[in-house]
Amino acid sequence: MKPLTLVMALLGTGSAFAAAPNFVFFITDDISPADLGIYGNRKVHTPNLDRIARKGLVFDNAYLTISSCSPSRCSIITGRYPHNTGAPELHLPLPSGQRTFVQELREAGYHTLLSGKNHMAKPDQLGFAMASDSGPSGSENWIRHLRERPKDQPFFFWFASHDAHHPFQQNAQAPIYDPADVPVPPMLADGPLTRRELANYYHEVSRTDTYAGRIIDELERQGILDSTYFIYCSDNGRPFPRCKTYLYDSGIRTPLLVVGPRVATGRTKSLVSSIDFSATILDLADIPIPETVQGASFRTTLSDPTYSHRDVAFAERNWHVFQLHERAVRSGKWLYIRNWWPARHNVSGESASFRFGAVRELWELAAQGELSPGQALLTVTPQPPELLFDVEADPFQMVNLAGETNHSDTLRRMRLLVEQWIEETGDSVPANPTPDRQPLHQSDQQAKIRRGDLPGADKGAERINRPGPIRTDH
Structure with missing residues (x-):
């Protein structure tokens, strides 16, 4: 019997869940850290992430195990390297025999939900009790899910935006950028086609910021922000040459912002890998980490930003x-x-x-x-x-x-x-x-x-x- 389930049986539902933290895992699609204000970009508007960062910890050295959509997500949800998941190439589904940390949370009594992009396997196989999607951002249902969640369970929400993935689609939820005024990363050609494409991309980057702000505001409105871990990251780098799929920082480095109970405020240079996300979330929920997880928890770094739990990231x-x-x-x-x-x-x-x-x-x-x-x-x-x-x-x-x-x-x-x-x-x-x-x-x-x-x-x-x-x- 899982620890949380055991406590529920002994003490009753309300007592068990009172101490269990909630989780909102916000994974964006194709965004590099350099495209956000919290990493020094002053042209792309991300004021909500700037505001949220003042409540939590920004990681300057967070790295993915692969800079490719579905293999990256399968690696994150299992805590395993892509070649160890059985789904190391684009568009391969996660084999049913692979264990996910969401399954562990659900079996321990968590309400689990995926909303937005999946690109891994059938939701129930992954451990999600519910799933939904929407367009163009994939984020349109998130506040409703927060409001309609079961109030007698802790929750884990895997909120996965389609932003900022090709094809780019504009709406009223983010600024429209002038191609003449956008920053051009130095690995790209600085020309009119690139600038036009970047302007559309930066619109979707800013749209993730809009929904990040709405999530935090809703958690505050419900009075549960102090008992909820909010994690913002990406599956791979920006969808441009020498970025997405590449092992340079422009492809393999991920933005990582964590806010939650006993999380320090500021920045950390400690090295972490996306393979560590599963172990860390289970550790924060006080749920045993399965032997299949190859990553290591960076829970200590969340309260002590000077602590580094790993020296190398592959x-x-x-x-x-x-x-x-x-x-x-x-x-x-x-x-x-x-x-x-x-x-x-x-x-x-x-x-x-x-x-x-x-x-x-x-x-x-x-x-x-x-x-x-x-x-x-x-x-x-x-x-x-x-x-x-x-x-x-x-x-x-x-x-x-x-x-x-x-x-x-x-x-x-x-x-x-x-x-x-x-x-x-x-x-x-x-x-x-x-x-x-x-x-x-x-x-x-x-x-x-x-x-x-x-x-x-x-x-x-x-x-x-x-x-x-x-x-x-x-």
Whole structure:
């Protein structure tokens, strides 16, 4: 019997639930931290998140396990690396045998609900008692759910917006941006097509802020804000070239804002991984963490921002419209990326398809020699097999240090960390990988994807629970 369920049986429903915290898990779609005011952006309007951040803790070094929609969500909800979930590639459903932290919450007596984007599996399989969706934001039902929830149960709400995912749709819930006035991230081409696309994207970024503010206001109105954890994050980086699907910070780093009981206010530089979200939420609910969870709780960091529960964070890049196989580790100020298929173009749909204006503009300007080497890198072959970046000195990861002799010791150390993680978690390079879905610059949305071998399948990775390194000796 689960702890909360046991207390219910002994003391009665009301007594048991009085001490149980609530959770609102707000996961956005395709948003990078640099697009929010709480991370220094002064052009994109996110006043509600600015206000909410004053009540809680902002994480400056939160990293995803993959920068690809469905694999990222499946990783978060299981607390497992993508190759260990059985769903490491885009559009693969989570296998029914995988355990989710939402199932643990529901069995312990929580009212669980998913509203907005799913992209994982059937809601009941994931542990949700209810599910709903709406458009264009996916956020339109959230306040109603908060008001109509059962009042005799603690709740966990997985609120998943469609913002800010292509195709962008404008409405009255956020500002309309002038393309001439929007900030252009340095890895993109600064041209009219890119600016127009960014203006539409930033509208949807701001729309997530609108709904974040409404959630906090409703929790305050109901008098339950002090007993509710509010978590704001994203599944991957902005849907633009060299961002979404990539293992640079523009793709793999996530915004993370947490407000709740005994959560400190301010900022933390402590390293966390999205694989840790499940363990942390269960820990905060005082529910045992299943052995299938590979992540580790950062509960202590929430009350002590100087505490770091991990020294390394790993990430992977698998098939996402095109064949990809890269692995990465972040440790201290260093980011290391290894590419197993350097002869291939290093692209996904959001960096290759000419139906996106920013993609067309970048490739055309690259062909004309009008981009910096860092901006143009994804358009050339072969690719570097290894990348090493000093993230503090080079925040946009434009200068590869892997070939410099004075960084050879760091390169070797980071390479060994990735190799150890691969070995311990049962990762592998597919011998017969899933083929590209479409030609390089086309948008051939095939009805059926012919899957190949999945990374880790030959090693039985779905059944492996070892997490790989978390702490290092230095």
